[in-house]
Amino acid sequence: MVNLTIDGKNISVPKGTMLLEAARSAGISIPSLCAHEAVSRSGACRLCVVEIKKGNRTKIVTSCLYGVEDGLVVDTKSERVLNVRRLVMELLLARCPESEVMQKLAKELGVEPQARFIADSDKGKCILCRSCVRVCEEIVGVSAIGFFARGSHKTVGTPYNEKSDACIGCGACAYVCPTGHIEMTSTGDKRKIWGRTFKMQACTKCGKFFAPVDQLKFISKKTGVPLSELTVCTECR
Ligand code: SF4
Ligand code: FES
CATH class of the missing domain: 3.10.20.740 (Ubiquitin-like (UB roll))
Known part of the structure; x- marks a missing residue:
């Protein structure tokens, strides 16, 4: 100690x-x-x-x-x-x-916007902390997003801002983002993130849509567990 x-x-x-x-x-x-x-x-x-x-x-x-x-x-x-x-x-x-x-x-913290710093209007809510990039690389293991451009133009996103085939729609990046910069919406059987729409898997027991099919396929490939055994949500397991 x-x-x-x-x-x-x-x-x-x-x-x-x-x-x-x-x-x-x-x-x-x-x-x-x-x-x-x-x-x-x-x-x-x-x-x-x-x-x-x-x-x-x-x-x-x-x-x-x-x-x-x-x-x-x-x-x-x-x-x-x-x-x-x-x-x-x-x-x-x-x-x-x-x-x-x-x-x-x-x-x-008792801080007001200050005239001495010109407010950016083009950076969204990103503070370039890299948490999203790290979770995608270190925890999920797909490296679908990264930092692009340099200096004050640096932004986070998918390569060339195009739809990424590597992204599995897991939403881990949005989960760790401290500022809410990464937009993710989940409605019914669809999840939208990084410009792509992912089909969600319904739990075979309760019917709730709980994870993108691409994410489950990725887990199945990585772990060797058949996809058919990954279609029950964590609450019903
Ligand atoms: S999007 Fe969020 S998590 Fe990613 S670098 Fe910007 S502030 Fe950090
Ligand atoms: S530098 Fe410590 S929380 Fe951001």
Whole structure:
């Protein structure tokens, strides 16, 4: 176990725990956007900054990527932290002004849209955190989406923005996206995502449409389980 102090509280957590989780385990909330338990971390949003003190030295670190250390003194709400966090929030809000998630977070942090940052009108709600790309590559294993173009034109999507044959319609990307940028709709036996329409499988017991047929075919191919054995939803299994 590692012993440290966060906001004046003495905390003991397992070695390898990140400061974000250590704080949360002690009931201390730190705002975050891009840290999702399902995917490896990118440290992209920078909202989770905290101030750490080692000896006489202090520095700002991203708590979702910084592991706990014995004797560390952490401040999640110092003036310095709040200033950095507000600035980060202003930039995120300028990038995605129409994102409801961003508007809500900004309100909670007391941040208003600032005239000094010109608001983007063409980036949708994407903060380029890479969580969607990572889940598609690391967890699902199909790599149907990626980042394209460079600099301020960088966007996430399918290659050439065309319908991707690799996509199985699982929706994992939409699930991990912290801002709601990825549009997915499921109506009746159809699911729409990334410009494609997927046919949904009805559960052979309860009749509920529960997964795209392409996703079940992919699982069947990967695991060797016959497709006919994958047509019952998790609730009826
Ligand atoms: S679409 Fe969502 S998950 Fe993907 S990079 Fe953008 S904000 Fe992150
Ligand atoms: S949650 Fe830590 S950088 Fe985004």
